[in-house]
Amino acid sequence: MSVGDHTSANVGARTTLTDVGYGWPGWAEVLEVLLFRGGFNTSVVVTGTTLLGLAAGVVGVFALLRKRALMSDALSHATLPGIALAFLLATVLGFDGRSLPVLLAGAAATGVLGVLTVQLILRHTRLREDAAIGIVLSVYFGVGVVLLSVVQQRPAGNAAGLSHFIYGQTAAMRAGDAWLMAGLAAVAVASAALLLKEFALVCFNDAFAAVDGWPVSKVDLAMMALVVLVTVAGLQAVGLILVVAMLIVPPVAARFWTDRLGWLVVLSGGLGALCGYLGAAVSALLPRYPAGAVIVLGAGVVFVLSMLFAPKRGVFAVLVRRVGLRVRIATDHVLETAHLQEQELLRDDESPHSGDPTNLLTEVAAERRWPWWMPHVVRWRLRWRDEGRWVRGALNLKPAGRRRGAQVFRNHRLWEQYLVSYADIAPSHVDWSVDQVEHVLTPVLVEELEAALAERGVPVNAEGGGA
Amino acid sequence: MNPAVHQFLSLDLWPIVAGTLAAVTCGLLGNFLVLRRQSLMGDAISHAVLPGLVIAFLLAGTRSAWPMFVGAALAGVATVVLVEVVRKLGRVEPGAAMGVVFSVLFALGVLLLEQAAARHVDLDADCVLHGQLETLFWFPPSEWGAFWDWLSWSAVPRQVWTLLVMAALASVLVTLLFKELRVAAFDPALATSQGFHAGVLHYVLMVFVAAATVASFEAVGSILVIAMLIVPAAAARLLTDRLGTQIGLSVVVAVLCGTGGYASATALPAAWGGGAVNAAGAMTVVSGALLLGAVMLSPSHGVFAKAVRRRRLSRRVALDDLLAALYRLWEQGQETVTRPTLAAFVPASTVGRAESDALRHALITTSAPDAVALTDEGMRRGAALVRRHRLWETYLVDRTEQRPDHVHDTAERFEHFGVEPPAGPRVDPHGRPIPDVSASD
Numbered sequence: 001m002s003v004g005d006h007t008s009a010n011v012g013a014r015t016t017l018t019d020v021g022y023g024w025p026g027w028a029e030v031l032e033v034l035l036f037r038g039g040f041n042t043s044v045v046v047t048g049t050t051l052l053g054l055a056a057g058v059v060g061v062f063a064l065l066r067k068r069a070l071m072s073d074a075l076s077h078a079t080l081p082g083i084a085l086a087f088l089l090a091t092v093l094g095f096d097g098r099s100l101p102v103l104l105a106g107a108a109a110t111g112v113l114g115v116l117t118v119q120l121i122l123r124h125t126r127l128r129e130d131a132a133i134g135i136v137l138s139v140y141f142g143v144g145v146v147l148l149s150v151v152q153q154r155p156a157g158n159a160a161g162l163s164h165f166i167y168g169q170t171a172a173m174r175a176g177d178a179w180l181m182a183g184l185a186a187v188a189v190a191s192a193a194l195l196l197k198e199f200a201l202v203c204f205n206d207a208f209a210a211v212d213g214w215p216v217s218k219v220d221l222a223m224m225a226l227v228v229l230v231t232v233a234g235l236q237a238v239g240l241i242l243v244v245a246m247l248i249v250p251p252v253a254a255r256f257w258t259d260r261l262g263w264l265v266v267l268s269g270g271l272g273a274l275c276g277y278l279g280a281a282v283s284a285l286l287p288r289y290p291a292g293a294v295i296v297l298g299a300g301v302v303f304v305l306s307m308l309f310a311p312k313r314g315v316f317a318v319l320v321r322r323v324g325l326r327v328r329i330a331t332d333h334v335l336e337t338a339h340l341q342e343q344e345l346l347r348d349d350e351s352p353h354s355g356d357p358t359n360l361l362t363e364v365a366a367e368r369r370w371p372w373w374m375p376h377v378v379r380w381r382l383r384w385r386d387e388g389r390w391v392r393g394a395l396n397l398k399p400a401g402r403r404r405g406a407q408v409f410r411n412h413r414l415w416e417q418y419l420v421s422y423a424d425i426a427p428s429h430v431d432w433s434v435d436q437v438e439h440v441l442t443p444v445l446v447e448e449l450e451a452a453l454a455e456r457g458v459p460v461n462a463e464g465g466g467a
Numbered sequence: 468m469n470p471a472v473h474q475f476l477s478l479d480l481w482p483i484v485a486g487t488l489a490a491v492t493c494g495l496l497g498n499f500l501v502l503r504r505q506s507l508m509g510d511a512i513s514h515a516v517l518p519g520l521v522i523a524f525l526l527a528g529t530r531s532a533w534p535m536f537v538g539a540a541l542a543g544v545a546t547v548v549l550v551e552v553v554r555k556l557g558r559v560e561p562g563a564a565m566g567v568v569f570s571v572l573f574a575l576g577v578l579l580l581e582q583a584a585a586r587h588v589d590l591d592a593d594c595v596l597h598g599q600l601e602t603l604f605w606f607p608p609s610e611w612g613a614f615w616d617w618l619s620w621s622a623v624p625r626q627v628w629t630l631l632v633m634a635a636l637a638s639v640l641v642t643l644l645f646k647e648l649r650v651a652a653f654d655p656a657l658a659t660s661q662g663f664h665a666g667v668l669h670y671v672l673m674v675f676v677a678a679a680t681v682a683s684f685e686a687v688g689s690i691l692v693i694a695m696l697i698v699p700a701a702a703a704r705l706l707t708d709r710l711g712t713q714i715g716l717s718v719v720v721a722v723l724c725g726t727g728g729y730a731s732a733t734a735l736p737a738a739w740g741g742g743a744v745n746a747a748g749a750m751t752v753v754s755g756a757l758l759l760g761a762v763m764l765s766p767s768h769g770v771f772a773k774a775v776r777r778r779r780l781s782r783r784v785a786l787d788d789l790l791a792a793l794y795r796l797w798e799q800g801q802e803t804v805t806r807p808t809l810a811a812f813v814p815a816s817t818v819g820r821a822e823s824d825a826l827r828h829a830l831i832t833t834s835a836p837d838a839v840a841l842t843d844e845g846m847r848r849g850a851a852l853v854r855r856h857r858l859w860e861t862y863l864v865d866r867t868e869q870r871p872d873h874v875h876d877t878a879e880r881f882e883h884f885g886v887e888p889p890a891g892p893r894v895d896p897h898g899r900p901i902p903d904v905s906a907s908d
Contacts, residue, residue, distance in 0.1 A: 069566045127704065135694075139698065142749075145751070297574050307553065
């Protein structure tokens with residue numbers, strides 16, 4: 001059974017009753033499709049969606065950065081009335097209403113109209129962007145639905161298959177359609193590459209761009225036009241709802257991995273292309289896996305993985321950093337308290353703090369409301385960094401730990417003095433805010449603080465005695 | 468019974484009622500979505516319930532209402548939670564977070580739908596989108612007397628009952644929690660500090676939106692749900708500044724959409740000799756038309772009202788400028804002013820209009836041909852304007868420490884307001900006298 005047969009089985013899937021069970025394709029078949037040898041039709045479809053994914057990924061980056069991710073949602077829904085109108089007009093004028101260029105031209109026209117309507121609503125009413133997008137999206141789509149039902153009543157209407165533009169029908173793509181899509185995608189990618197600098201400027205600081213003499217509204221228009229191109233190109237392949245996903249998901253996923261615009265564009269475009277390629281291949285190999293859905297789900301999987309595991313912005317990376325900071329702060333508190341106790345012991349055996357050092361950890365834990373796991377981790381960290389050792393439940397400070405304890409205590413006093421003498425905060429009010437800052441003061445800042453306080457004549461003695 | 472009435476009762480009544488109930492339910496809830504700038508949550512939820520519907524269907528194996536309802540409601544709540552998770556944990560911009568979540572869930576739904584189709588079950592995706600209002604038949608009793616019989620009511624389509632319950636629930640929510648929802652919509656932080664957590668309220672509202680979406684689905688389809696969650700509230704928001712009134716108006720708009728939409732879907736095409744078009748779509752279109760009406764004609768915020776106000780203001784400013792210019796010339800000894808002289812002081816584009824206004828109100832007289840002079844009343848108003856202008860200049864120089872040659876433009880704008888800075892100074896920063904018009908406005 002050749003791959004081409006699978007594709008056609010996919011088209012007629014709804015009506016046949018016999019193809020409920022299907023076998024998994026063999027490796028040879030998979031390779032054939034992936035290497036563009038799986039028959040002409042399949043190759044056309046795979047090429048087309050790959051290019052579409054590339055273009056959508058690249059263009060989507062700018063929509064995301066311009067905070068217009070959902071504008072493409074309004075745009076794509078607004079294409080529906082255009083498709084139906086184009087069909088009606090073309091048939092009335094005696095052309096073939098099903099010709100793809102005609103339909104896509106209609107789609108682009110009302111899509112642009114929809115975007116303009118959003119802008120008009122924003123300019124002339126007090127409705128916010130979310131409401132404006134929602135209004136255009138639903139009303140235009142409603143008009144489309146009404147027009148579709150008009151189309152259905154026409155003699156040739158049922159055969160038009162216009163509603164495929166809603167969910168997409170990749171397998172029906174012909175070579176000419178793929179070329180059209182490839183052309184649109186190429187235009188989108190090329191202009192994004194040529195205008196990268198302008199787009200970046202407008203995305204990140206449009207006010208500066210305007211002051212600097214750049215034609216901001218024209219650049220904006222160019223970005224929007226690219227979104228229109230990609231949306232229209234994607235209508236047939238993945239449908240008007242899922243093309244939005246192709247514009248949004250790859251850029252958002254790529255954003256987790258980099259802070260550089262160039263890389264972001266490359267990553268997002270690459271991700272889009274990969275999803276388009278694999279999605280179309282899977283859809284060609286397995287019946288009942290519509291390409292649009294597979295492509296978007298693939299991108300969704302990449303998104304989830306990126307969100308969880310990206311090295312700097314990923315959820316786990318952030319979590320590890322936060323927990324690490326908490327542990328460091330907790331250890332600091334233990335060292336600080338231990339340092340204080342040593343000082344007190346040296347000075348005065350009768351002081352109230354000189355109690356049993358064995359329950360130091362429980363004392364700090366109770367005072368700081370540590371979670372249950374924290375004492376264990378702190379214990380482990382102290383040993384690992386060789387800052388202290390537990391001998392029969394009591395903490396023996398090592399030189400490194402003693403130094404750190406003294407340093408934290410000193411930082412605390414320095415910052416306290418700084419706030420009291422420079423920020424005019426009452427001495428009784430500074431302790432809490434200082435508690436958070438004392439752990440993160442850098443040596444350079446400490447030096448500056450010392451200099452500043454010395455200038456004011458505030459005494460800060462060397463062991464961190466303070467006032 | 469009249470056959471036409473019978474036909475109306477069996478074919479048209481329940482679609483109208485169902486559409487209107489769905490519109491009212493969504494319209495009520497939509498008020499708070501629009502105010503909280505969460506309008507698109509309705510869009511997201513109604514796309515994202517698709518996988519919930521299909522999974523519930525696959526698990527339960529029937530198309531009966533309850534499993535589907537539960538599945539879709541769970542999917543709706545999951546959407547809300549996921550959007551929050553992506554936004555907070557992933558630090559993704561809210562719009563993009565919503566887009567990612569609902570589109571991926573929708574893709575999952577489409578895939579599952581295809582898979583379900585493999586098992587010979589027909590879940591029509593189109594019906595999810597634009598509903599099946601037209602299928603709500605009823606076999607009404609043929610005699611009016613039989614309407615007392617419970618049996619004839621039990622044949623009312625189930626979707627109508629579902630929607631009725633949902634509409635009642637939404638009204639109860641909005642009535643009971645009106646105060647809380649209002650505070651949370653305008654100032655979430657204040658709401659939280661007053662002891663009812665704005666976040667919890669948000670979730671309560673979202674659960675209702677999800678439930679309303681699901682309840683409306685089967686009858687009206689998702690597209691009408693999205694429209695009704697946004698458009699009636701948006702239209703009402705343009706018509707009033709009071710939340711209570713806004714909610715009332717949104718219900719009115721929703722009812723108009725439901726009834727007018729159905730009428731225009733069936734009656735209008737019939738008038739042209741065509742078949743009925745999609746009713747849910749037509750209701751959406753009607754809502755769009757009503758919104759357009761509100762945008763244009765709203766007495767307070769409408770485009771026309773604003774244009775009229777702006778025009779009136781510019782006419783008043785032009786008149787003010789004419790009187791002030793004539794007064795200044797009078798100060799310099801020109802009691803009558805020829806038009807060419809005047810042209811040097813007031814913009815040519817407005818002077819004709821301003822002159823005729825002034826003549827009509829007897830503020831100036833045309834003493835000689837081609838020359839004008841202030842009447843007593845005109846003199847008083849001109850003096851008041853110049854006084855205000857110079858007082859503002861003095862104020863700006865004294866209090867805001869601007870240089871005397873920088874204050875004219877600001878004073879030129881401020882002089883048209885009714886407000887006057889504290890009196891006292893007799894001379895402005897340029898050494899010109901400040902007219903004393905204690906008897907004037």
